[in-house]
Amino acid sequence: MRFALSEDQALLQRSTREFFATEFPMEQNRRVMEHEPAGFERAGWGHIAEMGYLGLTVPSARGGQGLGAVELAVVLEEAGRHCVPGPLLDGMLAATLLASGTGHDALLADVLAGRRLVTIARDEALYAGGRAAPTAFERGRVRGTKYFVPFAASADALAVATADQIVVATGPFAATALPTFDLSQRFAQVTLDGPATALGPAALLGRVDLLAAVGAGAMLLGLMSRMLEATIAYTQTRQAFGKPIAIFQALQHRMAEMLARTESTRAAVYRAAWCVDHDDAEAPLACAAAKAWAADAARLVCGEAIQMHGGIGFTWELDVHFYFKRAKTLEQHYGSTATQLERALAAAGY
Amino acid sequence: MDLHLSPAHLAFRDELRAWLRANLRRPWRDELRDPAHGEDSLMELRRAWQRKLHEAGYLGMDWPREWGGRGATAVEKAIFEAEMAHADAPQILNTLGIGLLGPALIHHGSEEQRRRFVPPMLAGDEIWCQGFSEPGAGSDLASIKTSAVLDGDSFVLNGQKVWTTFGPWADWIFVLARTDPKDRYGGISFLLCKLDTPGVTVRPLRQMTGESEFGEVFFEDARVPREQLVGHVGEGWRIAMTVLAYERGAVGLAMANRYGRDLAELAAACRELGRTDTASREKLGRLLVENEVLRAAGVRMLATLAEGRAPGAESSLEKITWSEFDKRFRETALDLLGPGGQLLRHAPGARSEVDWAREYLWSRAGTIYSGSSEIQRNIIAKRVLGLPQDGR
Numbered sequence: 001m002r003f004a005l006s007e008d009q010a011l012l013q014r015s016t017r018e019f020f021a022t023e024f025p026m027e028q029n030r031r032v033m034e035h036e037p038a039g040f041e042r043a044g045w046g047h048i049a050e051m052g053y054l055g056l057t058v059p060s061a062r063g064g065q066g067l068g069a070v071e072l073a074v075v076l077e078e079a080g081r082h083c084v085p086g087p088l089l090d091g092m093l094a095a096t097l098l099a100s101g102t103g104h105d106a107l108l109a110d111v112l113a114g115r116r117l118v119t120i121a122r123d124e125a126l127y128a129g130g131r132a133a134p135t136a137f138e139r140g141r142v143r144g145t146k147y148f149v150p151f152a153a154s155a156d157a158l159a160v161a162t163a164d165q166i167v168v169a170t171g172p173f174a175a176t177a178l179p180t181f182d183l184s185q186r187f188a189q190v191t192l193d194g195p196a197t198a199l200g201p202a203a204l205l206g207r208v209d210l211l212a213a214v215g216a217g218a219m220l221l222g223l224m225s226r227m228l229e230a231t232i233a234y235t236q237t238r239q240a241f242g243k244p245i246a247i248f249q250a251l252q253h254r255m256a257e258m259l260a261r262t263e264s265t266r267a268a269v270y271r272a273a274w275c276v277d278h279d280d281a282e283a284p285l286a287c288a289a290a291k292a293w294a295a296d297a298a299r300l301v302c303g304e305a306i307q308m309h310g311g312i313g314f315t316w317e318l319d320v321h322f323y324f325k326r327a328k329t330l331e332q333h334y335g336s337t338a339t340q341l342e343r344a345l346a347a348a349g350y
Numbered sequence: 351m352d353l354h355l356s357p358a359h360l361a362f363r364d365e366l367r368a369w370l371r372a373n374l375r376r377p378w379r380d381e382l383r384d385p386a387h388g389e390d391s392l393m394e395l396r397r398a399w400q401r402k403l404h405e406a407g408y409l410g411m412d413w414p415r416e417w418g419g420r421g422a423t424a425v426e427k428a429i430f431e432a433e434m435a436h437a438d439a440p441q442i443l444n445t446l447g448i449g450l451l452g453p454a455l456i457h458h459g460s461e462e463q464r465r466r467f468v469p470p471m472l473a474g475d476e477i478w479c480q481g482f483s484e485p486g487a488g489s490d491l492a493s494i495k496t497s498a499v500l501d502g503d504s505f506v507l508n509g510q511k512v513w514t515t516f517g518p519w520a521d522w523i524f525v526l527a528r529t530d531p532k533d534r535y536g537g538i539s540f541l542l543c544k545l546d547t548p549g550v551t552v553r554p555l556r557q558m559t560g561e562s563e564f565g566e567v568f569f570e571d572a573r574v575p576r577e578q579l580v581g582h583v584g585e586g587w588r589i590a591m592t593v594l595a596y597e598r599g600a601v602g603l604a605m606a607n608r609y610g611r612d613l614a615e616l617a618a619a620c621r622e623l624g625r626t627d628t629a630s631r632e633k634l635g636r637l638l639v640e641n642e643v644l645r646a647a648g649v650r651m652l653a654t655l656a657e658g659r660a661p662g663a664e665s666s667l668e669k670i671t672w673s674e675f676d677k678r679f680r681e682t683a684l685d686l687l688g689p690g691g692q693l694l695r696h697a698p699g700a701r702s703e704v705d706w707a708r709e710y711l712w713s714r715a716g717t718i719y720s721g722s723s724e725i726q727r728n729i730i731a732k733r734v735l736g737l738p739q740d741g742r
Binding site for chain 1: 738
């Protein structure tokens with residue numbers, strides 16, 4: 001029995017941490033988030049593809065790395081820690097979905113190489129009242145409206161969920177940008193009315209959902225870890241009443257609580273990932289719990305980071321707000337907390 | 351990562367499960383539902399259960415065999431606790447003797463002391479209570495004032511202990527006493543005292559649950575033979591730290607099993623009561639999620655032990671996690687159960703599976719005993735986060 005990462009996994013963690021630190025320094029991420037309309041740069045995306053991250057959980061027979069959810073978590077924890085903007089998780093999930101369906105080999109190869117971007121279009125729940133007609137696939141055409149499609153404006157194709165199957169629609173799409181306060185992500189409302197090809201049954205999303213929960217949970221874990229480190233460092237530098245403020249018990253106890261949330265999230269996320277990789281019967285419950293918990297924990301930890309930084313914590317200048325905002329996006333997507341709670345209850349038979 | 355139990359651990363678990371199926375009479379709680387049964391009945395039931403476990407070789411799990419233990423690993427001990435919780439077994443009677451004093455004697459006691467005290471401790475013939483806290487020394491344990499003065503062949507004890515768990519039921523007490531008033535840590539010694547010694551008075555304290563599981567112990571010129579000193583004079587603090595490390599133990603998985611069982615009962619009760627609205631489902635879902643997180647932390651702790659590492663400050667994280675969750679869990683449970691959740695055990699219509707009213711009250715104790723949540727956060731701030739210390 002061993003909770004620590006294997007040698008290979010630890011190596012992946014080190015190389016990923018180094019890669020993001022070198023290729024995605026925060027000043028650059030900040031520039032991309034603030035000024036790049038797409039929300040990411042093609043050059044950086046190419047580097048991500050070269051590292052093989054996009055095909056991490058794609059079987060090697062289909063051109064991927066053939067690794068599992070634990071490795072996915074390792075990479076995304078680091079992406080969260082470095083606040084890497086762009087469709088990394090979305091691209092990984094779409095590649096996994098494409099590889100689990102039939103046909104689309106050329107598209108999958110292009111996705112893994114970073115030449116084309118595919119994301120998953122799923123959500124039909126309207127963000128402001130009402131509900132759209134369900135997306136339908138008939139006689140080779142897909143029709144419908146999808147909301148909050150990740151990076152739709154940059155996507156070359158979308159994997160579109162209908163009630164019973166997944167189809168692939170090729171762009172360009174009529175996409176209306178849905179700007180939110182989180183600049184690390186880009187969303188759009190997409191109206192589909194064009195040719196599409198069948199990928200497979202909707203049940204293919206089952207595995208994608210588990211990986212999405214683990215992946216988003218791991219990213220949240222990375223955000224939290226970084227915010228805890230930043231808070232510990234800042235409170236030891238900042239002086240008040242002639243002392244570093246880290247000396248005050250009121251702050252120490254809150255930082256202890258931040259650690260408790262971060263470490264319990266780590267246990268939950270990596271155990272969930274391990275359960276997915278071993279087809280463990282506990283996987284659905286473990287994944288739902290990990291994602292729901294990680295979301296609450298990250299909101300608390302990132303919020304406490306703002307509070308303990310004081311006035312500077314509320315400025316645009318400090319990086320903390322990017323983390324705080326991203327935590328909220330990750331909470332509401334990849335299976336919102338309400339969705340994860342229902343999944344957990346269903347998995348437990350309650 | 352590898353979260354599978356090893357084949358040896360799996361075999362141990364399966365053997366234990368088989369033994370429990372054959373030996374644990376369920377539902378044992380029903381025997382206690384008769385109003386004629388008081389706390390004595392529970393204690394006797396616990397004594398009988400302890401003896402059964404002892405005969406089967408399941409007590410003193412991680413003690414050496416020569417002292418009546420099983421010689422098992424820390425992992426097996428954690429699995430044992432988890433399985434007991436999973437099977438809803440009663441607690442043993444001598445929790446403090448076996449859980450705390452036993453390890454202290456094995457680490458720091460003399461051969462004669464082990465020979466004298468360990469066998470009746472295991473057999474449930476001598477029940478122990480823990481004399482640490484005092485009216486003026488709780489979280490700040492090192493400020494104890496109970497004094498022990500050597501006079502000829504015995505120490506003369508004077509002072510008062512309080513919140514002494516099992517005081518009213520115990521035969522013996524292990525006491526932290528001050529042998530040097532000038533040396534805060536080095537002036538503390540660890541003594542064993544029989545409770546019927548002249549000059550010792552035990553008074554039960556009624557807890558908010560109505561039970562008197564704890565009490566207070568007064569020493570007025572009580573003489574304790576010199577050979578009942580554990581370790582050397584002045585080693586008491588070090589021994590106490592060994593004891594407290596055992597007290598915090600690796601219990602996350604056991605707690606998750608216990609709460610998981612109660613949660614399943616709560617879910618069933620919600621269905622019966624028609625509490626299936628969205629708000630109720632969300633409450634139940636959040637409890638389930640939090641318990642799964644506790645389970646994951648317990649699995650991680652088990653793996654830490656399996657790698658041969660001592661948990662250290664991780665025990666503080668684990669203790670905060672389960673004890674703070676316990677409060678939220680029991681509060682939400684009563685919320686979902688409605689007024690019926692407050693019914694006493696033998697009231698008409700009280701739910702039989704879990705004593706929800708008692709659990710609700712007891713959950714307020716977990717964040718105080720064995721190092722309050724505040725003390726655990728101090729430990730984390732200092733030992734894990736490395737934060738500066740002179741602010742208080």
